[in-house]
Amino acid sequence: MPNLLEVRDLSKRFTSAGGPFRKARSMHAVNGVSFDLPERRVIGIVGESGCGKSTLARLILRLIEPSGGAVTFDGDDLLAKSPAQMRKLRARMQMVFQDPYSAIDPRYTLIRAVAEPFEVQGVTPEKPMAEEVAELLEMVGLNPGLATSYPHQISGGQKQRVGIARALALRPSLLVLDEPTASLDVSVQAQIIGLLEDLRAELGLTYLFISHDLSLVKYFCDEILVMYLGRAVEALPDTAAPARHPYTRTLMESTFEPDPKKRRLIAPLEGEVPSPFDLPPGCAFADRCPNASGLCRTETPALSTETGHAVACHHPI
Amino acid sequence: MASRSLDAFARMSIGRAFASGVGMVAGGFLILLVLVAIFAPWIAPFDYAAQNLMNANAAPGWPHLLGTDEFGRDVLSRVIHGARTSLSVSATAIAISMAAGMTLGAAAGYFGGFFERAVMTIVDLTWSFPDILIALIFVAIIGPGLTSTTFAIAIAYLAQFTRLTRAQIVRLKRETFIEATINLGAKPSHILLKHLMPNAIAPVIVVGMLAIGDGIVLEATLGFFGLGAQPPTPSWGAMMSSGTAQLFLSPWVIIFPGLAVAVTVIAVNLFGDELIRALDIRDRLRGA
Numbered sequence: 001m002p003n004l005l006e007v008r009d010l011s012k013r014f015t016s017a018g019g020p021f022r023k024a025r026s027m028h029a030v031n032g033v034s035f036d037l038p039e040r041r042v043i044g045i046v047g048e049s050g051c052g053k054s055t056l057a058r059l060i061l062r063l064i065e066p067s068g069g070a071v072t073f074d075g076d077d078l079l080a081k082s083p084a085q086m087r088k089l090r091a092r093m094q095m096v097f098q099d100p101y102s103a104i105d106p107r108y109t110l111i112r113a114v115a116e117p118f119e120v121q122g123v124t125p126e127k128p129m130a131e132e133v134a135e136l137l138e139m140v141g142l143n144p145g146l147a148t149s150y151p152h153q154i155s156g157g158q159k160q161r162v163g164i165a166r167a168l169a170l171r172p173s174l175l176v177l178d179e180p181t182a183s184l185d186v187s188v189q190a191q192i193i194g195l196l197e198d199l200r201a202e203l204g205l206t207y208l209f210i211s212h213d214l215s216l217v218k219y220f221c222d223e224i225l226v227m228y229l230g231r232a233v234e235a236l237p238d239t240a241a242p243a244r245h246p247y248t249r250t251l252m253e254s255t256f257e258p259d260p261k262k263r264r265l266i267a268p269l270e271g272e273v274p275s276p277f278d279l280p281p282g283c284a285f286a287d288r289c290p291n292a293s294g295l296c297r298t299e300t301p302a303l304s305t306e307t308g309h310a311v312a313c314h315h316p317i
Numbered sequence: 318m319a320s321r322s323l324d325a326f327a328r329m330s331i332g333r334a335f336a337s338g339v340g341m342v343a344g345g346f347l348i349l350l351v352l353v354a355i356f357a358p359w360i361a362p363f364d365y366a367a368q369n370l371m372n373a374n375a376a377p378g379w380p381h382l383l384g385t386d387e388f389g390r391d392v393l394s395r396v397i398h399g400a401r402t403s404l405s406v407s408a409t410a411i412a413i414s415m416a417a418g419m420t421l422g423a424a425a426g427y428f429g430g431f432f433e434r435a436v437m438t439i440v441d442l443t444w445s446f447p448d449i450l451i452a453l454i455f456v457a458i459i460g461p462g463l464t465s466t467t468f469a470i471a472i473a474y475l476a477q478f479t480r481l482t483r484a485q486i487v488r489l490k491r492e493t494f495i496e497a498t499i500n501l502g503a504k505p506s507h508i509l510l511k512h513l514m515p516n517a518i519a520p521v522i523v524v525g526m527l528a529i530g531d532g533i534v535l536e537a538t539l540g541f542f543g544l545g546a547q548p549p550t551p552s553w554g555a556m557m558s559s560g561t562a563q564l565f566l567s568p569w570v571i572i573f574p575g576l577a578v579a580v581t582v583i584a585v586n587l588f589g590d591e592l593i594r595a596l597d598i599r600d601r602l603r604g605a
Contacts, residue, residue, distance in 0.1 A: 087503070094500065098493075103497050105498075120498070166501070
């Protein structure tokens, strides 16, 4: 399969202006992340809160302007696009947001919210709008009778379904899922994940799935990119691959095992995540890593791609 | 579809504002007042400018229910026509102020940066001048009259509307649905007009409603000092001013226009409070 998305050395540095009484500070939210996403594949981006995974999603969609790097979507260099070209392209790359509760304008009825993508892109659907919206609502498992409801009248899971219907209205090829289930009840999470799986098979979609939940990512994704403090530290080519980075291993070990006989002692991670404002030299994980050596504290390991299972570590497992 | 949902919200809230006893009385009075202002020429029993020096300073009675002033003009007719002046000047001024303030505030909040700082600095500057001084500047430039009064009131309230709108837009801009709509490929005009403004407008309208009350007081003040409506145009402020001369001889000349100002402003404020409660936006009015 050809690559739908190619991300090269993507970076974002946020800077706060200095003043007479404080120093200018800068924070590397995303630091040289590269990966390829072939068509119809699902890549999972995992990492703990604040590791830059949501920022990465927004950089790829150019909702935030990157400080450096390149994003190629279906052969098009996104960062070279004018605002007008970008607006048109957005129809093909959509996003489902983490917080369904504020993802719909509270003054919009569902029919208006789901019809908005067509209005915004100036697209007239083949069928009458009401019919088109009803079909979209049915596709995401909602009763079309809800079309005239307001967002406050429906549940969180239903709101997330509306968000998915909005994202799918223009038949995108890429769907970025930014923790689409993180603010939902567990039972509802399973429904949404099931829906996303069905839609992918039905519409041939490519997913970029962001989550802090490694077991969910392992279940849902074809390959996994692990992030730590803005950097990609490991790229697992498939979900069965054993962890090679100590951080990934800790993440995997900390997932809950349903079978009590298979449970083992979880070695908790020592130490604090360093402040992203003043990153220590060397590997950002060194202070928390059991295998850290002197080299780790002086030299940042690069993501080596020799074996097809890339890892950024001086002492991989 | 846009206006339909907006209307539904507005109708619901205004209905709720009328639902309480206070809201009903205050709102009812205001509707009555607007009707009186509109139909003043047909309601007023006498010509507001007709002088009758033989019957000057007549006490309230028949046929002059509220008495006559120093020129023998019917006070009731002048108060009724005064409602027209007060309400139209105040409402026009606030409408201008709201339109300008919402545009400036929305642009400042949406675009941010240097533009925002420039707009907010200029707007805050207008706030640092006393209202009367602003009025005097306009009187000096275009002479006394209702045009000066209108512009003075409009400038006096510009900062309030600008700051309030800006605060709303800045708050709303961070909502996920704005990012989601940008990601659909929406133009800035769509974001501003279809999402940000409709969600920002309710508190601005309520503050506008309350400001009409303050505008009436300011109009009366300017009229009192002779900077507003010029004779023989009846204005509550100007009437009170001429009434001071015979405060003890014929107090009704000053009392009735004064009462009209007071009752109107109280009604506007009470109804405004009910609207704030009905729309549930008390917390959103802070910081403006």
